[in-house]
Amino acid sequence: MTIPAAAAPRTLYDKIWDAHVVDRQEDGTCLLYIDRHLVHEVTSPQAFEGLRMTGRTVRAPERTIAVPDHNVPTTLDRQQGIDNEESRIQVDALDRNAREFGVHYYPVTDIRQGIVHIVGPEQGWTLPGMTVVCGDSHTATHGAFGALAHGIGTSEVEHVLATQTLIQGKSKNMKVEITGRLAPGVTAKDIVLRIIAETGTAGGTGHVIEYCGEAIRNLSMEGRMTICNMAIEGGARAGLIAPDEVTFAYVQGRPHAPKGAQWEAAIAWWKTLFSDDGAQFDKVLTIRAEDIAPTVTWGTSPEDALPITALVPAPESFAGGKVDAARRSLDYMGLTAGTPLTQIAIDAVFIGSCTNGRIEDLRAAAEVLRGRKLAPGVRGMVVPGSGLVRAQAEEEGLDAVFLEAGFEWRLAGCSMCLGMNPDQLKPGERCAATSNRNFEGRQGYKGRTHLMSPAMAAAAGVTGRLTDIREFAKEPA
Amino acid sequence: MDKFTTLTGIAAPMPLVNIDTDMIIPKQFLKTIKRSGLGVNLFDEMRYDREGREIPDFVLNKPAYRDAQILIAGDNFGCGSSREHAPWALLDFGIRCVISTSFADIFFNNCFKNGILPVVLPQAAVDALMEDAERGANARITVDLETQTVTASDGTSHAFEVDAFRKHCLMNGLDDIGLTMEKAPAIDRFEDGMAQARPWI
Numbered sequence: 001m002t003i004p005a006a007a008a009p010r011t012l013y014d015k016i017w018d019a020h021v022v023d024r025q026e027d028g029t030c031l032l033y034i035d036r037h038l039v040h041e042v043t044s045p046q047a048f049e050g051l052r053m054t055g056r057t058v059r060a061p062e063r064t065i066a067v068p069d070h071n072v073p074t075t076l077d078r079q080q081g082i083d084n085e086e087s088r089i090q091v092d093a094l095d096r097n098a099r100e101f102g103v104h105y106y107p108v109t110d111i112r113q114g115i116v117h118i119v120g121p122e123q124g125w126t127l128p129g130m131t132v133v134c135g136d137s138h139t140a141t142h143g144a145f146g147a148l149a150h151g152i153g154t155s156e157v158e159h160v161l162a163t164q165t166l167i168q169g170k171s172k173n174m175k176v177e178i179t180g181r182l183a184p185g186v187t188a189k190d191i192v193l194r195i196i197a198e199t200g201t202a203g204g205t206g207h208v209i210e211y212c213g214e215a216i217r218n219l220s221m222e223g224r225m226t227i228c229n230m231a232i233e234g235g236a237r238a239g240l241i242a243p244d245e246v247t248f249a250y251v252q253g254r255p256h257a258p259k260g261a262q263w264e265a266a267i268a269w270w271k272t273l274f275s276d277d278g279a280q281f282d283k284v285l286t287i288r289a290e291d292i293a294p295t296v297t298w299g300t301s302p303e304d305a306l307p308i309t310a311l312v313p314a315p316e317s318f319a320g321g322k323v324d325a326a327r328r329s330l331d332y333m334g335l336t337a338g339t340p341l342t343q344i345a346i347d348a349v350f351i352g353s354c355t356n357g358r359i360e361d362l363r364a365a366a367e368v369l370r371g372r373k374l375a376p377g378v379r380g381m382v383v384p385g386s387g388l389v390r391a392q393a394e395e396e397g398l399d400a401v402f403l404e405a406g407f408e409w410r411l412a413g414c415s416m417c418l419g420m421n422p423d424q425l426k427p428g429e430r431c432a433a434t435s436n437r438n439f440e441g442r443q444g445y446k447g448r449t450h451l452m453s454p455a456m457a458a459a460a461g462v463t464g465r466l467t468d469i470r471e472f473a474k475e476p477a
Numbered sequence: 478m479d480k481f482t483t484l485t486g487i488a489a490p491m492p493l494v495n496i497d498t499d500m501i502i503p504k505q506f507l508k509t510i511k512r513s514g515l516g517v518n519l520f521d522e523m524r525y526d527r528e529g530r531e532i533p534d535f536v537l538n539k540p541a542y543r544d545a546q547i548l549i550a551g552d553n554f555g556c557g558s559s560r561e562h563a564p565w566a567l568l569d570f571g572i573r574c575v576i577s578t579s580f581a582d583i584f585f586n587n588c589f590k591n592g593i594l595p596v597v598l599p600q601a602a603v604d605a606l607m608e609d610a611e612r613g614a615n616a617r618i619t620v621d622l623e624t625q626t627v628t629a630s631d632g633t634s635h636a637f638e639v640d641a642f643r644k645h646c647l648m649n650g651l652d653d654i655g656l657t658m659e660k661a662p663a664i665d666r667f668e669d670g671m672a673q674a675r676p677w678i
Contacts, residue, residue: 022660022663022664022667023660023663025642026641027640027641027642029640029642031657031660031663031664033664033667033668033671035678042507042508042560043559043560043561045510046510046511046512046561049510050654054654056654056658059664070507071508084508086508086509087508089508089510090508090510093510127677127678129675130678135559135561136558136559137557137558137559137583150583151559151583152559152583152586153559153560153561153564153583153586153587153590154512154561155561155587155590155591155653156586156587156590158654159653159654159657162654162657162658163654163657163658163660163661163664164664164668165657165660165664167642167653167657169640171582200553201495201553201556202495202552202553202556202579202581205553205579205580205581205582206582232557232583233557235553235556235581235582237582237583258677262676262677263677265676265677266675266677269675301495301497303495320494320552321492321493321494321551321552322494324492324493324494325493325494325495325551328493418499418504418558419504420504420505420507420508427527437497437499437557437558439497439499439500439557440499440500440522441499441500441503441504441522442499442504445522445527
């Protein structure tokens with residue numbers, strides 16, 4: 001193993017990087033060891049096929065975890081099979097590949113199945129200080145544990161399967177500090193949307209972002225995962241949050257977390273995983289938590305985020321290529337500049353995804369919905385991030401709250417975040433969504449997405465328009 | 478992987494910023510278990526209407542650009558999803574080089590794995606090439622990886638940077654995995670060390 005240089009102060013990213021370098025070439029390109037490889041059905045079939053064609057095997061099946069999530073139906077009758085032939089073939093291919101190559105596997109029938117980025121942490125596969133990759137850009141989620149986690153393409157999936165390593169150049173260090181305390185009604189989702197609004201979707205390109213500051217420290221693991229999940233929407237392949245007691249408490253006792261003496265040894269190392277005083281960051285952004293309002297997106301890029309109290313912006317208020325992009329966005333979204341965001345009427349609510357499909361997210365939405373109903377004409381869908389999240393929610397009676405409010409209570413999967421399964425918006429439909437991307441066509445052909453927190457999405461469902469949760473909370477149920 | 482050395486071809490202008498991989502290849506085409514055949518659906522929702530008819534205004538539907546091998550694109554090309562289907566679709570259409578002021582990291586990486594060269598140039602150079610590309614088949618642009626230059630139809634040349642290792646792999650059409658497998662002893666040693674230092678992993 002590489003012995004880290006003792007003297008120079010290092011960032012958290014530097015430390016994890018140094019601990020995983022297998023080989024360094026003259027031009028600085030490194031071979032990085034991968035501790036956990038998560039696999040789903042959409043970006044892996046060509047990689048497994050590549051292994052087969054070259055007679056290669058999976059080098060470390062014990063470090064490889066497969067779960068179908070993108071294509072799986074979320075309706076209660078899904079055990080009867082998948083109607084769409086292509087989706088079925090893809091899920092069947094994962095099933096065959098997982099068994100043939102002997103990797104850990106959670107099939108659709110397993111209660112532990114769910115979105116890969118929810119299953120990993122839930123099962124204790126994701127641990128501080130690890131390198132975690134997956135053929136999925138939202139792998140950044142796992143950075144909440146102080147793990148270096150990022151998305152890779154299918155060629156790299158094949159590379160990791162065959163060698164348990166990745167050829168990497170080191171990224172730059174970026175620090176995003178959120179000082180102070182959040183105001184009531186403001187959540188992790190609002191923090192990350194605000195950050196992306198400030199940096200732009202390319203602001204983090206070439207960097208690994210470490211999120212820090214009092215407001216980040218005060219977040220639960222669920223909230224931290226929401227933040228790191230969207231690091232990629234700011235262009236950073238990975239987000240990181242230094243592990244602390246909150247992290248250790250979340251990890252302890254999970255099925256694949258270390259136990260006994262190994263737990264003690266692990267904790268001892270994990271406690272060294274923080275950015276040293278004086279460590280150099282190439283970019284720094286500081287935001288005061290009290291300046292962050294409940295935030296929603298108005299356009300077709302996650303950087304198009306504004307406080308809910310704002311107006312739809314005029315394209316001319318931007319500069320450069322963004323002027324045309326904003327014009328295109330408003331046209332696509334069917335919005336007029338100058339309209340208050342709170343006057344935008346919605347047709348659908350989607351609560352779920354690897355951004356906001358964890359138990360805390362469902363609790364936040366249910367709290368808003370308790371004793372209330374969806375506005376007439378609005379359809380709502382709650383899709384838990386995993387079978388275990390669903391079971392936990394049912395134990396707490398949240399399913400009854402959602403059902404009484406008029407929501408559908410679905411089985412776990414990626415669902416309407418990207419609509420690879422039948423859960424899609426219809427053309428022109430407008431959705432208050434807790435997911436991560438408002439791209440054109442993302443939730444369905446010509447569908448219109450507004451990103452926001454679970455509580456804000458639930459409130460929008462009740463009023464039938466984008467709603468300031470701080471005003472909503474004053475109204476009796 | 479096909480080698481990339483030099484390329485002279487028609488360049489299609491796509492000045493829109495933040496073109497994401499959902500735009501390049503929408504989700505419904507990710508259900509394939511193959512790498513090939515995605516070119517017909519490249520930029521599907523910008524290129525075809527709901528009935529599958531070509532939208533004549535879209536750049537790659539215009540007669541001048543149907544054989545484009547180069548894209549000149551706005552800032553932050555390839556952002557969003559990690560789907561390698563995006564470079565597969567570009568390649569299958571015939572695009573071997575994308576030129577922009579910036580690319581999203583994962584897309585940038587994925588290009589090199591598929592014999593596509595992503596070139597980063599300053600705004601002024603991209604603007605000049607965009608203007609050149611607007612002239613359609615009358616403007617042929619040459620990309621030379623060996624000398625790391627892009628030459629516009631008027632002979633103006635723009636130098637670009639590329640990692641030495643990536644250049645080497647692209648110029649020789651090398652398979653990364655084969656190269657890494659030659660380093661198996663180093664990986665073995667690393668794993669042995671890790672079993673001592675971090676046995677819980």
